[in-house]
Amino acid sequence: MDLELNGKTAIITGGSRGIGKSIARELALEGVDVVIASRGLEALEATAKELAAETGQRIIPITVDTSDDDSVKAMVAQANEALGHIDILVNNAAVAGGGAVPAWDELTQDNLWDDMNVKVMGYLRGAQAVAPLMKAQGWGRIINISGMAARNAGSTIGSVRNVSVVALTKNLANLLGPDGINVTVVHPGATRTERTAGMIAGRAQSSGVSEAEVEQQMNEGNSIKHLVDSREVAYVVTFLASPRSIAINGDVIAAGGGMGAAIHY
Numbered sequence: 228m229d230l231e232l233n234g235k236t237a238i239i240t241g242g243s244r245g246i247g248k249s250i251a252r253e254l255a256l257e258g259v260d261v262v263i264a265s266r267g268l269e270a271l272e273a274t275a276k277e278l279a280a281e282t283g284q285r286i287i288p289i290t291v292d293t294s295d296d297d298s299v300k301a302m303v304a305q306a307n308e309a310l311g312h313i314d315i316l317v318n319n320a321a322v323a324g325g326g327a328v329p330a331w332d333e334l335t336q337d338n339l340w341d342d343m344n345v346k347v348m349g350y351l352r353g354a355q356a357v358a359p360l361m362k363a364q365g366w367g368r369i370i371n372i373s374g375m376a377a378r379n380a381g382s383t384i385g386s387v388r389n390v391s392v393v394a395l396t397k398n399l400a401n402l403l404g405p406d407g408i409n410v411t412v413v414h415p416g417a418t419r420t421e422r423t424a425g426m427i428a429g430r431a432q433s434s435g436v437s438e439a440e441v442e443q444q445m446n447e448g449n450s451i452k453h454l455v456d457s458r459e460v461a462y463v464v465t466f467l468a469s470p471r472s473i474a475i476n477g478d479v480i481a482a483g484g485g486m487g488a489a490i491h492y
Contacts, residue, residue, distance in 0.1 A: 230469035233258030236310040237468065238303065240293055240353060241320035243270040245420040246372060248278070249461040250317055255282035257465060262306040264291040265320060285310075293320045293349030294341075303356035312364060315468045316357045318350040319372040321388075331383040342384050347391045354399055358408065367408040368468045371396050375416040375483045378491065389414070393479055400477030409476040411467050416483020417448050419456045450485030 237254050241247040242263030251261045255278055263271055263278075263286060271288030279286040287309050291302035307313050322342045329338065350371050361367025373392040376385030393412050400410040427445070431438045445454050460482045466472055467480065481491075 228471065230257055230466065230471055232465070232469050235259045235314040235468075236261070236312055237315035237317060238262045238264060238306050238313060238353070238357070239317040239319060240264045240291060240349070241372075242317075243267060243274045243288075245422070246415060246418060246457045246460050247317070247319040248274055249420075249457040250319070250464045251286065252278055252282065253458065253461040253465045254315070254468060255279075255284040255286060257469075258284065259315070259468075260285040260287075260310055262287045262289055262302075262310065264289045264302050264306070266290060266292055291320070293346075293352060294344045296352055299349070299352040300356050303353070303360075307360055313357050313360045314364075314366065315368045315370070316353055317370045317372065317464060317468070318353050320349055321346040321372075334383060339384055339387070343388055343391065346388050347395060350392060351395060354403075354410070358403060358406075361403075361408045362406045365407045366470075367403075367406075368472070369399065369403075369408065369410040370464050370467050371410070371412045372464075373412050373414050373479075375414050375481065375486050377414060377479075378481075378489065379487060396479075397477040404476050409467075409472060411472070411475055411477070412479040413460065413464055413467065414479060414481045414483060415455070415457075415460045416481070416486040417445060417454060418460055418483075419454050423454075448486060449483055453484060455482065455484045 237259050239247050239251050242251050243265045268290050275286040275288040289302050292298040322345050371392050373389040376382050377389035396412045427438050427441045430441045446452050463482045
């Protein structure tokens with residue numbers, strides 16, 4: 228299937244590593260020029276160099292702090308100038324770990340707000356900045372990376388922020404759909420990234436079991452018995468970023484390998 232992405236442009240926040248980096252790679256392999264944005268310039272530049280060499284596309288690093296209005300506006304303006312137009316926004320920047328620590332009875336207003344400001348408000352800031360550009364051209368895609376904590380208890384802040392992303396997405400989809408802009412959510416679950424090997428080694432050492440046993444335990448966390456790789460999440464996002472995804476708007480796509488036993492309808 229031709230995803231009709233060749234010649235499109237994209238911004239990916241949190242794009243220097245992990246799921247964001249994998250999304251940048253897959254979009255670029257489909258012929259998309261990509262701005263990757265995050266706080267750390269050194270990591271951005273290294274990733275941009277790597278992906279540009281691999282894909283032959285323009286990969287442009289721009290720093291951004293998604294908790295700050297002016298920073299997001301400046302990043303989008305710089306991206307628009309560099310790329311000429313903005314077709315796709317993938318909101319992916321978030322506080323790592325979803326606020327699982329401290330425990331719920333030790334949470335403070337600052338704990339919650341810091342996390343919500345970076346992710347939920349950060350996603351809204353990104354959408355507000357790109358929407359006028361997408362409206363002017365009559366087409367766009369906004370994909371919000373959330374997480375399975377929206378469907379599972381265990382991380383108070385993780386659940387609050389991810390449910391909020393879903394609510395934000397549906398509202399944006401209803402508002403922007405008439406202008407040709409589809410807005411969707413992807414829920415990754417436990418996902419293999421460049422950090423996974425170190426995490427497995429640490430768990431094995433602390434629990435006194437082999438790394439293979441830890442890996443097997445992680446594989447048991449979903450119904451496909453396979454730890455989903457960040458590139459496999461990126462395949463889903465790449466489809467949602469394409470014109471072929473026209474029928475999907477305001478909805479959630481789970482990419483966690485069938486985590487949990489609840490029925491969602």
